[in-house]
Amino acid sequence: MSRKLFIAGNWKMNSSAVASVEVARGMASELGSVEAVDLAICPPFVYIPGVAEALKDSNIGVGAQNMYFEDNGAFTGEISARMLKDIGCRYVILGHSERRHVIGETDELINAKIIKALAGGLEVMFCVGELLDQRKSDRTTEVVTTQITAGLKNIGPEALLGITIAYEPVWAIGTGETATPDQAQETHAMIRALIGQLYGTELAESIRIQYGGSVKPGNAAELLGCPDVDGALVGGASMTVEDFSGIVNSVL
Numbered sequence: 199m200s201r202k203l204f205i206a207g208n209w210k211m212n213s214s215a216v217a218s219v220e221v222a223r224g225m226a227s228e229l230g231s232v233e234a235v236d237l238a239i240c241p242p243f244v245y246i247p248g249v250a251e252a253l254k255d256s257n258i259g260v261g262a263q264n265m266y267f268e269d270n271g272a273f274t275g276e277i278s279a280r281m282l283k284d285i286g287c288r289y290v291i292l293g294h295s296e297r298r299h300v301i302g303e304t305d306e307l308i309n310a311k312i313i314k315a316l317a318g319g320l321e322v323m324f325c326v327g328e329l330l331d332q333r334k335s336d337r338t339t340e341v342v343t344t345q346i347t348a349g350l351k352n353i354g355p356e357a358l359l360g361i362t363i364a365y366e367p368v369w370a371i372g373t374g375e376t377a378t379p380d381q382a383q384e385t386h387a388m389i390r391a392l393i394g395q396l397y398g399t400e401l402a403e404s405i406r407i408q409y410g411g412s413v414k415p416g417n418a419a420e421l422l423g424c425p426d427v428d429g430a431l432v433g434g435a436s437m438t439v440e441d442f443s444g445i446v447n448s449v450l
């Protein structure tokens with residue numbers, strides 16, 4: 199089965215009110231009519247409305263980088279799925295390694311967020327990936343299997359359709375070090391087999407698995423050419439029109 203590629207930009211805690219709109223406008227003019235690949239940009243919460251406005255007549259969707267699993271109430275500083283929908287988000291990134299390892303999010307919390315996001319009509323980019331010492335000690339399969347099994351707990355086959363898995367080896371994020379196409383393909387195939395065990399072959403064949411970790415215009419085509427790599431979650435290289443367009447154009 200051929201799956202449509204999905205390339206998303208994760209701006210992390212970067213940009214400014216002016217720069218976010220400027221870059222989004224540039225992306226709308228460079229990439230706004232691309233149909234062959236699904237595209238999304240995930241700015242910091244506060245810049246979402248400006249970016250959404252700049253992208254509104256384009257094919258580029260808008261996503262958030264996180265959310266909380268309650269609708270509203272006494273949760274100071276948190277943002278709900280309903281609020282994200284309210285300002286034009288289609289997607290949300292959940293379980294990013296920086297939230298797992300810097301902020302301390304657990305598999306259980308990520309699972310609660312995924313369930314809530316899907317119920318609220320958001321599409322989820324669900325991130326998983328091993329640390330360097332886990333890869334070195336041959337624990338990649340074990341770590342990723344635990345993250346996926348726990349993160350997808352109580353999520354039925356229907357809801358799974360709203361999920362893209364993003365495999366991001368932590369040692370490759372923001373380091374300039376990329377997994378080789380063979381390393382990426384091997385783990386993506388393992389993830390697809392695991393989804394097959396949990397949900398059956400048909401859903402395993404249709405779910406998209408993005409690769410993330412130092413994807414750049416120069417390495418995107420090779421990584422995304424792997425049979426089980428269905429797109430990319432791009433950090434640093436999604437911050438400029440030139441780099442993000444370079445990545446997208448390399449696979450068109």
Ligand code: PGA
Pocket residue numbers: 208366370371372373374410411412413431432433434435
């Ligand atoms: P990077 O980040 O492309 O800067 O390595 C990827 C990510 O964290 O999603």
